[in-house]
Amino acid sequence: MPPETPKRKGRTIEQRSIDPAAQAMLIRADELGLDTAFTRAEQMAPCPIGANGTCCRVCFMGPCRLVKDGQTGVCGATVETVTARNFARAIAAGAASHSDHGRDLAFTLLAVAEGEAQGYKIRDPFKLKKLAEELGIPTDGRPVSELAHDVGEKCLAQFSQQRGEIAMIERAPKKRKELWRKLKMVPRGIDREIVDILHRTHMGDDQDPEHILAQGMRAALGDGWGGSMIATDLSDILFGTPSPLVSQVNLGVLRKDEVNIVVHGHEPTLSEMILAATSDPELVSHAKEKGAKGINLAGICCTSNETLMRQGVPSAGNFLHQELAIITGAVDAMVVDVQCIMQALPNLAQKFHTHVITTSPKVKITGAIHIEFDEHHALDIAKEIVRKAIDNYPNRGEVNIPDVKSDVVPGFSHEYINYMLGGSYRSSFRPLNDAIMSGRIRGVVADVGCNNPRTTQDASHEYLVREFLKNDVLLVETGCGAIASGKYGYLLGEAAMQWAGPGLREVCEATGMPPVLHMGSCVDNSRILTVLSQVVAEGGLGEDISDVPAVGIAPEWMSEKAIAIATYCAASGAYVIMGISNPVEGSPVVTDVLSRGWEEMVGGKIEFVVEPEEMVRRALGHIDKKREALKLPAYDPERFGRSGDWRVLELEQLSPEERAEALYGQPASGD
Ligand code: SF4
Numbered sequence: 001m002p003p004e005t006p007k008r009k010g011r012t013i014e015q016r017s018i019d020p021a022a023q024a025m026l027i028r029a030d031e032l033g034l035d036t037a038f039t040r041a042e043q044m045a046p047c048p049i050g051a052n053g054t055c056c057r058v059c060f061m062g063p064c065r066l067v068k069d070g071q072t073g074v075c076g077a078t079v080e081t082v083t084a085r086n087f088a089r090a091i092a093a094g095a096a097s098h099s100d101h102g103r104d105l106a107f108t109l110l111a112v113a114e115g116e117a118q119g120y121k122i123r124d125p126f127k128l129k130k131l132a133e134e135l136g137i138p139t140d141g142r143p144v145s146e147l148a149h150d151v152g153e154k155c156l157a158q159f160s161q162q163r164g165e166i167a168m169i170e171r172a173p174k175k176r177k178e179l180w181r182k183l184k185m186v187p188r189g190i191d192r193e194i195v196d197i198l199h200r201t202h203m204g205d206d207q208d209p210e211h212i213l214a215q216g217m218r219a220a221l222g223d224g225w226g227g228s229m230i231a232t233d234l235s236d237i238l239f240g241t242p243s244p245l246v247s248q249v250n251l252g253v254l255r256k257d258e259v260n261i262v263v264h265g266h267e268p269t270l271s272e273m274i275l276a277a278t279s280d281p282e283l284v285s286h287a288k289e290k291g292a293k294g295i296n297l298a299g300i301c302c303t304s305n306e307t308l309m310r311q312g313v314p315s316a317g318n319f320l321h322q323e324l325a326i327i328t329g330a331v332d333a334m335v336v337d338v339q340c341i342m343q344a345l346p347n348l349a350q351k352f353h354t355h356v357i358t359t360s361p362k363v364k365i366t367g368a369i370h371i372e373f374d375e376h377h378a379l380d381i382a383k384e385i386v387r388k389a390i391d392n393y394p395n396r397g398e399v400n401i402p403d404v405k406s407d408v409v410p411g412f413s414h415e416y417i418n419y420m421l422g423g424s425y426r427s428s429f430r431p432l433n434d435a436i437m438s439g440r441i442r443g444v445v446a447d448v449g450c451n452n453p454r455t456t457q458d459a460s461h462e463y464l465v466r467e468f469l470k471n472d473v474l475l476v477e478t479g480c481g482a483i484a485s486g487k488y489g490y491l492l493g494e495a496a497m498q499w500a501g502p503g504l505r506e507v508c509e510a511t512g513m514p515p516v517l518h519m520g521s522c523v524d525n526s527r528i529l530t531v532l533s534q535v536v537a538e539g540g541l542g543e544d545i546s547d548v549p550a551v552g553i554a555p556e557w558m559s560e561k562a563i564a565i566a567t568y569c570a571a572s573g574a575y576v577i578m579g580i581s582n583p584v585e586g587s588p589v590v591t592d593v594l595s596r597g598w599e600e601m602v603g604g605k606i607e608f609v610v611e612p613e614e615m616v617r618r619a620l621g622h623i624d625k626k627r628e629a630l631k632l633p634a635y636d637p638e639r640f641g642r643s644g645d646w647r648v649l650e651l652e653q654l655s656p657e658e659r660a661e662a663l664y665g666q667p668a669s670g671d
């Protein structure tokens with residue numbers, strides 16, 4: 001007799017996720033009576049006061065819940081001040097997470113330079129030299145290790161810079177820098193900006209919502225153009241600048257007959273060493289002794305994006321797959337570093353055989369095994385972890401891996417996009433700018449960010465991508481949104497033939513690029529800032545990021561990092577739409593400051609929109625408005641699409657006579 005399926009209130013499986021692999025595991029979880037984030041979200045209604053930003057707990061005269069019109073906290077704080085403070089504190093936490101990740105990479109680079117980082121080397125010395133030049137470090141005739149040392153030290157100093165402008169804002173368009181300078185918004189080091197937020201939002205400090213939020217923008221810029229940008233650059237220098245490769249995503253990448261190790265979190269530092277350890281001959285033969293055919297590494301979340309785009313390590317899925325991977329019964333070790341790791345994992349893992357292994361000095365979880373990472377002994381630690389996973393393989397119970405996976409082509413760094421569009425000898429964004437100017441590409445949308453169990457997993461990401469492609473909008477993606485696109489076949493060149501409008505399809509045919517470009521992890525949204533700046537520098541699309549027909553959307557966001565990203569994009573001039581709910585809904589004034597107020601001030605804004613159809617309508621409206629302001633031809637799909645491969649396919653359908661008529665305007669002459 002099969003176990004009786006427990007009766008649960010809540011959503012149907014299809015309302016929880018559109019992903020067939022997730023659906024299969026959610027059915028399995030229900031059969032086994034297991035809770036997941038999906039069911040917990042159904043059981044836990046969000047606190048309405050916290051959800052709309054009107055709960056203040058910054059001092060112990062409170063917490064104060066502002067629920068009535070005109071109500072203030074014990075200190076007299078208004079709903080505007082409370083919502084603005086909460087939003088600014090979320091920016092601080094999000095920016096801290098990204099930027100601290102960048103700092104750790106600077107320490108790793110220094111350890112490599114000093115020959116003390118076991119197993120690492122500089123994989124992109126050209127990018128190292130370029131960054132050194134940008135940071136004003138002499139490069140002529142100097143060995144790589146010296147450059148790495150100076151770059152590491154200079155980057156570290158960026159985090160704690162107390163006065164003056166951080167270096168990387170020089171990458172922004174001239175007009176943008178002038179605006180930031182005029183507004184006194186150019187960030188100092190991120191540590192200083194975050195401390196400033198925490199100080200001014202302490203009880204009894206800054207109480208002007210616009211003023212609080214302006215500091216929120218400054219700190220977010222310190223992340224986007226500072227900490228995150230450093231993280232991206234140093235990851236490329238240490239682990240290689242991504243270029244396209246072929247891999248696969250979804251739970252079907254787990255293997256029944258091999259030891260499965262899943263790396264989850266955000267940092268590539270340890271996972272790169274675990275990858276190296278999985279091919280260690282001694283460990284491979286140890287796995288065979290235990291009855292496995294080999295060792296299989298897969299990723300979840302943004303650690304996955306890091307290893308997927310550089311090494312082609314397959315991805316077992318995005319944020320909401322972390323528990324589902326364990327429910328397959330096939331994960332011998334889930335190795336986590338930092339950010340987006342659910343505390344539910346060790347408890348769930350106990351029901352199976354999975355070891356949850358924490359590795360960051362910053363992250364311990366009760367019930368998990370802690371094997372602390374130290375870059376000085378990285379390979380030894382990685383081998384210890386891999387051995388632990390192998391030893392756990394014989395403890396497996398029933399295994400249920402859904403046979404669902406999709407091919408993907410990730411790895412579009414801004415350097416590669418530049419090269420791909422411009423050719424080997426003269427890399428350039430000119431073809432992209434020309435395609436936008438001609439209307440072949442209507443505009444660009446960055447679909448980024450998380451999954452959130454309060455909405456159907458992947459449904460908004462998938463819908464937005466399909467609709468934008470139909471409307472000739474090029475997509476760039478990072479984070480869990482990028483993995484979502486991979487699951488549904490959008491990260492492939494063929495996607496252009498199937499889904500893209502006529503103009504975008506022509507561009508993809510000419511360049512061979514997919515219509516949806518995977519640009520990395522959530523910290524790599526800094527790459528999108530760089531692309532936008534380079535598009536402006538190329539000419540023809542205005543003088544500032546705010547002129548470019550581009551929109552950023554995080555339809556299923558859940559983390560504070562998403563708020564930091566949205567804020568640095570808006571402060572850089574971009575229109576940003578966030579789904580799920582409005583975290584400042586309790587204050588129409590603050591909602592208006594983030595949208596109309598910021599648009600007047602910095603040319604970019606954040607709007608909170610729940611319905612995906614409305615996100616598409618607003619995004620296309622914004623793109624068309626920007627096209628009009630640039631005096632570009634109005635978008636007209638009828639003008640394009642009868643060329644390239646499409647034309648060949650069309651001609652192949654015709655008889656020889658019809659083909660001759662179509663090509664030469666007269667029937668074939670016969671013999
Ligand atoms: Fe209440 Fe004011 Fe304290 Fe906030 S700062 S908890 S509103 S007394």
Ligand code: MSK
Pocket residue numbers: 265266301302319339340448449450451478479480481521522523558559561562
């Ligand atoms: S992992 S921050 S759920 S994108 Fe970067 Fe995904 Fe969002 Fe975490």
